[in-house]
Amino acid sequence: MTAMADFQIDGSVLRFSGDVSLAHIGDLPERLNAVDSPIESIDLSSTQRLDTVGAWVIHRFAEQHQARIEGLEPDQEHLMAQVVKADQPVVKPRNELPPFLRVLDEIGEATATALKTLVGLLGFMGATVLAFLNVLRHPSRFRFNATVQRFEVVGVSALGIIGLMSFLIGIVIAQQGAVQLRQFGAEALTINLVGRITLRELGVLMTAIMVAGRSGSAFAAQLGTMKLTEEIDAMRTIGVSPMEALVVPRTLAAVLMMPLLGFYASVIAIIGGGVLCWVSLGIPPVTFVQRLHEVVPITDLYVGLVKAPVFGAIIAIAGCFQGMQVEADAEQVGNRTTSAVVQAIFLVIVLDAFFAVFFTWIGWI
Incomplete structure (x- = not known):
């Protein structure tokens, strides 16, 4: 006992x-x-x-x-x-920082996180370029069916929503421009405004934002879910490169479809502006088209077409990068998807500002 x-x-x-x-x-x-x-x-x-x-x-x-x-x-x-x-003494919690120092602490932490993400994104971009080169050296690795499917998802399926958005944006630009120009008796310059701003800026920019919210988020969610279910690890185990099988088709589809979608959006926006000018200002469609031909230089079209593939690459790489960062639990899929959209839109706007300065510097104004 x-x-x-x-x-x-x-x-x-x-x-x-x-x-x-x-x-x-x-x-x-x-x-x-x-x-x-x-x-x-x-x-x-x-x-x-x-x-x-x-x-x-x-x-x-x-x-x-x-x-x-x-x-x-x-x-x-x-x-x-x-x-x-x-049996160690309990560490006293740190004293609460004053509000000003707490704000600085949060800003510093956010800055460090942003820089770390930027470095990771640049590394992922380099890995994507290497994967493209490997596919070019070994064409048998190219996933033609997967790329064509991405063409449909990124491009064809987006025609309806992008067309509606562009048509309404064209109407808004024409309406607001006409109201302001009427004060100076220059309503006819509304055609200049609609033609140049849609071809040069808003057509491609709004398309990029729509593709980022639609396709970029889908890329992040798809790859994040595959990461959680260990499908990507299984691909590596059997000798298939996830960069070549998953990232390259999505990036290629976004790069090739963005110029087409941007041009399509610009044309639909101009049609929307033309409808408003016809209904509100009494400018016939024939006169509208003739005036567009006179005042819109071909360089405006070139500017939009040059920016579009760069925007597409940024959107696809940001979405795939965030999807590949998913770990631990399903909650990160949602968080990474949100980060992919925010990151892609931010980078698109930053690059658009850079392109605006660059094209002004080379004389395409």
């Missing part, structure tokens, strides 16, 4: 006996607190069993009396060492 935990004092030595465990410890802690004689050594050679609670009680008593613990078996010695290691 297991004996209750007990102790006796022999001079400056305190000897434990019985089962020093939670089930048999009884009032041992209270009796130890009542010990007021000096104790130099604690002998555990007579104990039958020692668990974590008992070891903690003995350790605390030894700490209070500056006594050494003796008579431990190897397992008991290891347990006592773990208890001593765990």
Whole structure:
């Protein structure tokens, strides 16, 4: 039968006996607190069993009396060492920062995260370029069916929503431009406004934003789900490169379809502006088209067509990059999808500003 935990004092030595465990410890802690004689050594050679609670009680008593613990078996010695290691003072929580410093701390943390993401995106872009080169060197690796399917998803399926959006944007630009120009008796210049701003800027830019929200998010969600279900790891195991099989077809589809979608969006926006000019300003379609031919230089079309494939590449790479970063749980799929859309739209706008300065510098204005 297991004996209750007990102790006796022999001079400056305190000897434990019985089962020093939670089930048999009884009032041992209270009796130890009542010990007021000096104790130099604690002998555990007579104990039958020692668990974590008992070891903690003995350790605390030894700490209070500056006594050494003796008579431990190897397992008991290891347990006592773990208890001593765990018995550390609680670290006080750091003082709350003032509001101004807290804002600076959050800005710094966000900046560090943005820089880390930018470095990762540049590395992923380099990996995508290498994958393209590998596919060019080994054409048999090219996934033709997957690329054609991406053409349909990125391009053909988006014609309806992009067309509606562009038509309405053309109407809004023409209406707002006509209202402002009417104050100066220059309503006819609405044609200039609609033609140049849609071909040069808004047609491609709004298409890129729509593709980022539609296709970029889909790329991130698809690759993120494949990462969670370990399909990408399985592809690597059987010797298939995920960059060549998944990223290259999506990037190629976005790069090739963006110029077509951008041109299509610009034409539909001009049609929307022409309808508004016909209904509101009384400008016939024939006159509208003739005036467009006179005032819109061909360089405006070139500007839109040059920017479009770059925007497509950025959207596809950002979506695939964020999808490849998914780990741990399904919640990250949603977070990474959101990050892909935000990142793609931000980079598209930044690049659009760069292109505006560049084309002005070379004289395409």
